[in-house]
Amino acid sequence: MRNGKMKKKITGLILHFFARAVVGMMLIFIINQWVLPADSSINVGLNPVSFLTSGTLGIPGVCLLYGITFYQIL
Template structure:
């Protein structure tokens, strides 16, 4: 079991970093198009993308787009 924990932590950080990169680039793309729907880059988005991965990032954008409507 001790061999499994570093793998889980590494996987979490990789997913979180990729999720934050996706948020950064999607925010940049939406801003360049003049669309006011950006997700904040903070601890909540880091945890969401780390735990849920790309579907978590999509969930964050879904929440923001729901608020815009």
């Protein structure tokens, strides 16, 4: 009985992680394509690090990635 609850919890955590990661990557893509100017150097790359950050932290993680990128160009 307890093992089934644990599997459901782990499955739920994994699904939430991938949902946050996919939403975060879509948000990064939309911001890079339509919000920022074409010649901007503030673009965040679509890579495994941004996938893990947006999956772990969600939308605040995406904001963090843009904050770090903005801070680097100062």
